[in-house]
Amino acid sequence: MNDTSDNMRSGAALQPAAFKSDYKPIWCPGCGDFSVLSAFTKAFAMIGKRPEQIAVVSGIGCSSRIPAYLTSYGFHGVHGRALAAATGLKVARPDLTVVVAGGDGDGYSIGGNHFLHACRRNVDMTYVVMDNHVYGMTKGQPSPTTEPDWQSKLSPSGTGLRVFHPLVVALAAGANFVARAFSGDPNGVAAILAEAIRHPGFSFVEVLSPCVTFRPEQRNWKQAVHPAPVEPTNDPAQAARRILTDDGFNVGILYRGDRMVYAPPVGKGKKKPADLERGFEV
Ligand SMILES: Cc1ncc(C[n+]2csc(CCOP(=O)(O)OP(=O)(O)O)c2C)c(N)n1
Numbered sequence: 001m002n003d004t005s006d007n008m009r010s011g012a013a014l015q016p017a018a019f020k021s022d023y024k025p026i027w028c029p030g031c032g033d034f035s036v037l038s039a040f041t042k043a044f045a046m047i048g049k050r051p052e053q054i055a056v057v058s059g060i061g062c063s064s065r066i067p068a069y070l071t072s073y074g075f076h077g078v079h080g081r082a083l084a085a086a087t088g089l090k091v092a093r094p095d096l097t098v099v100v101a102g103g104d105g106d107g108y109s110i111g112g113n114h115f116l117h118a119c120r121r122n123v124d125m126t127y128v129v130m131d132n133h134v135y136g137m138t139k140g141q142p143s144p145t146t147e148p149d150w151q152s153k154l155s156p157s158g159t160g161l162r163v164f165h166p167l168v169v170a171l172a173a174g175a176n177f178v179a180r181a182f183s184g185d186p187n188g189v190a191a192i193l194a195e196a197i198r199h200p201g202f203s204f205v206e207v208l209s210p211c212v213t214f215r216p217e218q219r220n221w222k223q224a225v226h227p228a229p230v231e232p233t234n235d236p237a238q239a240a241r242r243i244l245t246d247d248g249f250n251v252g253i254l255y256r257g258d259r260m261v262y263a264p265p266v267g268k269g270k271k272k273p274a275d276l277e278r279g280f281e282v
């Protein structure tokens with residue numbers, strides 16, 4: 001951890017820079033994920049936590065590299081399994097602020113099942129998906145959020161497939177907070193992220209984050225995004241209806257729920273790893 005700051009030693013609120021690591025991101029110049037990284041550091045400063053009180057858990061993909069670029073606990077895990085690892089971590093260590101991060105391929109394809117059940121369980125953590133409608137790391141395959149008519153070398157006629165609606169699926173599955181943000185506005189992402197973290201239960205933040213290499217046309221998202229025209233609702237059906245009929249570029253908090261948070265008691269009957277291992281002996 002980078003512990004050189006005076007604030008860190010004095011216990012005063014930390015500045016965003018305290019949450020940056022010494023590793024230089026290897027993302028393509030102009031990738032939207034740079035701004036999301038900046039938003040993470042701002043949000044962590046806003047919530048007044050210290051690096052050792054936060055854990056960032058990811059899967060695999062360009063976006064999933066984010067824990068390495070932050071100063072906090074981090075876990076760069078297996079493709080599509082970030083939510084499973086994070087759920088275990090939060091249940092075992094409820095004192096930690098757990099933020100899960102990744103891409104649309106990681107979260108909605110291979111990790112789709114975990115996404116549904118994380119929403120349903122409503123453990124108190126925040127899931128940030130940097131959605132660029134493509135698999136960036138593996139060189140541009142279509143993802144569940146890719147438009148059906150997007151033509152590429154790998155999908156010369158488009159996929160012809162209906163797109164996955166992550167925000168509506170999250171609402172149907174029981175997520176307790178749903179928002180959309182745009183990486184081109186890191187302060188806006190940070191404000192939403194801070195609220196998502198503070199909100200009890202499973203918070204889901206979809207960040208439109210352009211892949212300038214495989215989807216250069218996404219640079220136009222800057223002109224397309226606009227603030228959501230209405231205040232957030234606490235009615236999931238109303239939120240889902242709004243999202244299904246908006247243009248996909250409404251940015252802001254769209255739903256705030258009050259479902260009971262799943263937080264099993266820790267410590268009762270807790271076994272040591274050695275006890276668990278003995279249970280597998282043959
Ligand atoms: C089990 C497994 N299957 C496939 C892969 C290959 N793989 C690595 S990243 C990735 C997709 C990444 O796309 P996304 O999550 O959208 O992230 P991005 O790179 O666009 O940020 C795939 C298919 C893998 N690492 N592990």
Ligand code: SF4
Nearest residue numbers: 028031062136211212
């Ligand atoms: S391939 Fe796309 S998502 Fe990956 S770093 Fe480059 S611009 Fe970002």
